[in-house]
Amino acid sequence: MTAETILSAHDRIRSYIHRTPVLTNRTIDALAGAELHFKCENFQKIGAFKARGGLNAVLQLAPHELKSGVTTHSSGNHAQAIAYAAREVGAKAYIVMPRTAPQVKKDAVRGYGAEVIECEPTLDAREQGVAEVIARTGATMIHPFDDDRVIAGQATAAKELLEDATGNRPFNWLLAPVGGGGLLSGTALSAHYFAPGTRVLAGEPEGAADAILSFQSGRVESAPYINTIADGLLTTLSERTLAIIQQHVTDIKTVSDPEIIAAMRLIWERMKIIIEPSCAVPLAVVLKHKDLFAGQKVGIILTGGNVDLGKLAF
Amino acid sequence: MTAETILSAHDRIRSYIHRTPVLTNRTIDALAGAELHFKCENFQKIGAFKARGGLNAVLQLAPHELKSGVTTHSSGNHAQAIAYAAREVGAKAYIVMPRTAPQVKKDAVRGYGAEVIECEPTLDAREQGVAEVIARTGATMIHPFDDDRVIAGQATAAKELLEDATGNRPFNWLLAPVGGGGLLSGTALSAHYFAPGTRVLAGEPEGAADAILSFQSGRVESAPYINTIADGLLTTLSERTLAIIQQHVTDIKTVSDPEIIAAMRLIWERMKIIIEPSCAVPLAVVLKHKDLFAGQKVGIILTGGNVDLGKLAF
Numbered sequence: 001m002t003a004e005t006i007l008s009a010h011d012r013i014r015s016y017i018h019r020t021p022v023l024t025n026r027t028i029d030a031l032a033g034a035e036l037h038f039k040c041e042n043f044q045k046i047g048a049f050k051a052r053g054g055l056n057a058v059l060q061l062a063p064h065e066l067k068s069g070v071t072t073h074s075s076g077n078h079a080q081a082i083a084y085a086a087r088e089v090g091a092k093a094y095i096v097m098p099r100t101a102p103q104v105k106k107d108a109v110r111g112y113g114a115e116v117i118e119c120e121p122t123l124d125a126r127e128q129g130v131a132e133v134i135a136r137t138g139a140t141m142i143h144p145f146d147d148d149r150v151i152a153g154q155a156t157a158a159k160e161l162l163e164d165a166t167g168n169r170p171f172n173w174l175l176a177p178v179g180g181g182g183l184l185s186g187t188a189l190s191a192h193y194f195a196p197g198t199r200v201l202a203g204e205p206e207g208a209a210d211a212i213l214s215f216q217s218g219r220v221e222s223a224p225y226i227n228t229i230a231d232g233l234l235t236t237l238s239e240r241t242l243a244i245i246q247q248h249v250t251d252i253k254t255v256s257d258p259e260i261i262a263a264m265r266l267i268w269e270r271m272k273i274i275i276e277p278s279c280a281v282p283l284a285v286v287l288k289h290k291d292l293f294a295g296q297k298v299g300i301i302l303t304g305g306n307v308d309l310g311k312l313a314f
Numbered sequence: 315m316t317a318e319t320i321l322s323a324h325d326r327i328r329s330y331i332h333r334t335p336v337l338t339n340r341t342i343d344a345l346a347g348a349e350l351h352f353k354c355e356n357f358q359k360i361g362a363f364k365a366r367g368g369l370n371a372v373l374q375l376a377p378h379e380l381k382s383g384v385t386t387h388s389s390g391n392h393a394q395a396i397a398y399a400a401r402e403v404g405a406k407a408y409i410v411m412p413r414t415a416p417q418v419k420k421d422a423v424r425g426y427g428a429e430v431i432e433c434e435p436t437l438d439a440r441e442q443g444v445a446e447v448i449a450r451t452g453a454t455m456i457h458p459f460d461d462d463r464v465i466a467g468q469a470t471a472a473k474e475l476l477e478d479a480t481g482n483r484p485f486n487w488l489l490a491p492v493g494g495g496g497l498l499s500g501t502a503l504s505a506h507y508f509a510p511g512t513r514v515l516a517g518e519p520e521g522a523a524d525a526i527l528s529f530q531s532g533r534v535e536s537a538p539y540i541n542t543i544a545d546g547l548l549t550t551l552s553e554r555t556l557a558i559i560q561q562h563v564t565d566i567k568t569v570s571d572p573e574i575i576a577a578m579r580l581i582w583e584r585m586k587i588i589i590e591p592s593c594a595v596p597l598a599v600v601l602k603h604k605d606l607f608a609g610q611k612v613g614i615i616l617t618g619g620n621v622d623l624g625k626l627a628f
Binding site: 021042043047265268269272273274275305309310312314 | 335356357361579582583586587588589619623624626628
């Protein structure tokens with residue numbers, strides 16, 4: 001993927017997305033001993049950065065493809081992203097969701113006019129659900145991260161952060177959480193092309209520590225166990241995202257759920273904004289490894305704000 | 315109070331405060347059937363609009379007054395506002411707080427370098443505490459709302475909202491919650507001077523319904539009973555705020571706690587920002603009286619974001 005791919009993606013999606021603000025907070029800076037700039041994708045359309053990748057993929061479909069609609073399987077933000085993108089281009093969306101997904105998420109997807117197909121909460125059942133949709137409708141599948149169009153879309157968040165942060169000093173670091181690696185790949189590519197010298201680091205929950213293993217071994221690995229509040233980060237990498245991450249990411253650090261919850265609470269209390277547990281992971285890394293970031297300028301992508309207020313961790 | 319008083323207040327405090335953003339939200343507009351512009355004082359210094367009034371009062375004290383420090387009694391945002399303002403001018407602050415106030419609030423006040431004096435949780439004990447501080451130190455008392463300097467400071471929030479909201483169409487309404495009436499008085503004066511033709515309406519909890527009675531009778535009345543989640547709005551008006559409110563406010567509407575909680579949840583979920591229950595009151599009024607606001611442009615002052623995340627209503 002070239003710089004031009006990301007620039008084109010940004011031009012393509014610009015009128016469909018919010019240019020989300022970059023916030024700073026003196027209290028958190030003082031606690032971290034660093035200069036933190038938060039890119040607020042919790043304020044993005046559908047409440048998460050995934051609107052970017054979904055739009056960049058859907059907007060590149062040919063008219064005959066759009067006619068048959070789009071499909072994906074997701075229990076979370078990617079479902080809403082594809083439903084939203086499809087609505088914007090007047091296409092049908094068929095979203096396969098595990099029947100155990102929160103009602104509020106199913107309602108949100110239906111709210112964008114998509115058809116929700118419920119399935120058992122296993123990867124097999126989800127993939128079979130999508131296969132059935134495709135057989136029935138001819139819809140095009142949009143993968144949540146194993147797709148260059150999606151990665152280029154996610155890359156635009158870091159691009160905007162680099163453009164909009166205050167001060168002339170370049171970033172020392174950009175930080176993103178890692179699940180399937182779509183956002184992390186895009187962030188790393190944007191840093192590579194638009195801010196050479198800025199290193200990229202990922203945060204991962206201890207209870208979904210597959211990316212750090214894959215990063216070390218060079219193969220897509222599974223997590224030793226899955227048990228974390230950061231439910232947006234459970235997926236493993238793909239060959240595609242792993243290759244980009246190995247080339248352009250400096251390191252991956254893991255944090256525990258108590259560290260994630262403490263960082264999330266700090267952002268809620270001090271910045272007065274609502275973020276998902278997943279996007280507190282990078283701040284938890286900064287607070288755990290203060291030596292790495294002391295006095296440095298750090299960009300953090302806050303990935304989304306879709307939380308179930310009825311089930312809060314504090 | 316003249317327009318010039320508010321303009322001067324704004325010039326005086328401008329470099330000490332954030333020019334907080336004005337946010338809009340399509341989903342909430344669709345639910346309300348109106349065009350809502352939210353002035354986000356939850357992002358203000360100390361997490362609430364009260365920084366404005368506190369600063370405007372403290373910044374007008376003479377050097378010999380500042381030398382003896384400032385004092386007030388408050389269990390909430392005014393305590394932090396005075397502590398913050400005093401720190402900014404290098405004065406001592408003595409804050410009398412009920413011993414039952416949340417530890418996090420006492421810590422926040424101490425965090426601004428103020429001395430916290432704990433007292434029994436009654437108005438008598440609070441006033442006696444302040445009297446003792448004054449006898450001991452000669453500090454100047456800054457009342458949370460019964461003070462023209464404080465009212466002029468609070469008025470600057472509405473002034474900014476009028477200046478910053480998108481679109482050329484004038485506001486039909488400005489809405490604020492009412493407790494002691496400092497913010498409401500200031501809002502009404504800003505509308506009167508800077509947006510003639512824009513009406514002002516207040517929201518009040520049913521469980522602290524003193525202002526509506528006072529508005530009707532023309533005398534400062536007490537609430538029939540106190541029982542509401544909107545703990546920033548328990549105070550009665552003063553003669554000063556009642557006079558301004560009677561002259562410049564069109565109406566006061568009450569809402570129940572379930573209505574307040576629903577409006578608060580809507581703002582958290584859809585706007586991804588953290589607001590106090592008190593500042594959900596005006597949106598609750600809009601959703602309850604849709605006929606009043608149908609198709610109109612409405613400005614709502616979101617007063618603050620200082621909530622105890624350990625004790626949420628949902």
